[in-house]
Amino acid sequence: MSDDGDDDVVHDFAPLIVVYRSGRLKRPFADAMQPVPPGTDAATGVVSRDVHLSASLFVRLYLPPAATAAAGENKLPVIVYFHGGGFVIGSAASPAYHRCLNDLAAACPAIAVSVDYRLAPEHPLPAAYDDSAAALAWVLSDTDPWLAAHGDLSRVFLAGDSAGANICHHLAMHHGHDLHRRLKGIVLIHPWFWGKDPIGEEPRGGEAMAAEEQKGLWEFVCPDAVDGVDDPRMNPMAAGAPGLEKLACEKVMVFVAEGDTLRWRGRAYAEAAAAARARGGDAAATVELLESEGVAHVFYLFEPGHEKADELLRRIAAFVSSK
Incomplete structure (x- = not known):
């Protein structure tokens, strides 16, 4: 402008x-960050390339070295990743996400698909949700040669951080494309959820400015929000929100960070998901929660060598590889 x-x-x-x-x-x-092109990552050997699904939507695919040995009956799981950034910044081509997806694809190993959805305010919500749903539908269509040759589309995982974790929840709740049969799990890293009434140790009283910032940003990116931050898209536990038993996945993993204001919402989500599955007679269904101590929101993107970042990566790899 x-x-x-x-x-x-x-x-x-x-x-x-x-x-x-x-x-x-x-x-x-x-x-302050220049986009990086796809290619071959020297550290991991992962190869990446971009696929443009429309004039405004592209995905970056990541093929780990293990894929060459995973043909036929031994195909790799597929992770569809949604970046964070409050729905206003972020890109599949940003240096932090490009490095993260190279590491993730190699560690699991898995075929990874990083989604570059449209951003607010130029494209307010639900644009990001719509783009993400379109990218997921494209993945499940099995038309890409890498996915067709090396990806096991009966083992699809959704993963994302912050706003991207919010997208994962939204897609798993408002599912199509036969997700109940194909979606194995969702990985929510420091998910961006909020609500009108504070929970846990969320800001209160004189500290309420932080809460107002969360509310203000959500209403800025989603001007048609129903009941502000108690819109079910921002507060999955709000009164009247669809029950989490509707999640179209077998397993749920939630990461929170000790130094993150959002950690209480992440904890509450994991507890609510476990309770919903128990009520539905599926008490054995996996809901995992990991809190990283001494670190802040999405720390692993900017401190990839941190021991807690290594732990997070190992836990995701174990989650994806376990039956």
Whole structure:
């Protein structure tokens, strides 16, 4: 958008996004990172390439070295990954996500598909949900040569961090494409959920500014939100939200971080998912929760050598590979 000289700030969600009265946008955090192309990763041997599904939607596929030995009856699971960034920043081509997906594909091993969905405010929700659903439908169509040759589409996992974890939940709840038969599990890393009433040790009283920031950003990216942050898309445990027994997957894994304001919502989600499965007579269904101590929101993207990042990667690999 053009700058007409009006520098009055009307929305300040720095460092994610700043919106000026003129319509000009700044994304300080994202603007500091240049996109990286696909190719062969020297550290892992993973090969990646981009596939454009439309003029505004592409996915980046990752093929680990193990795929060459996984033909025929020994195909690899498929992980569809959705990046975070509050629905306003992030890209499958960002350096942090590109490195993360190379590491993830190699560690599992799995065919990974990283989705580059449209961002708000240029494309407010449900654009990101719609793009993500379209990308998932494309994966399940089995038309890509890498997926057809090396991917086991009866073992599909959805994974994502923050807003991307929110997308995973949304897709698993509002499923089509025969997901109950094909979706093995969802991996929610530091999921972006919120609600009107504080839970756990969420900000209260004089600390409520942090809560207002969560509320403000959600209503900015989702202007048609029903009941603000108690919209079921942001608060899966809100009164009237669909029950988590509707999740179209066999297994659920939730990661939270000790230094993350969102950790209480992640814990509550894992507890609610386990309770829903027990009520439905599926008490043996797997719901795992891991809290990383001494680290903050999506730390693993920017501290890949951290011991807690290694633990997170190992736990995802075990989750994906287990029966």
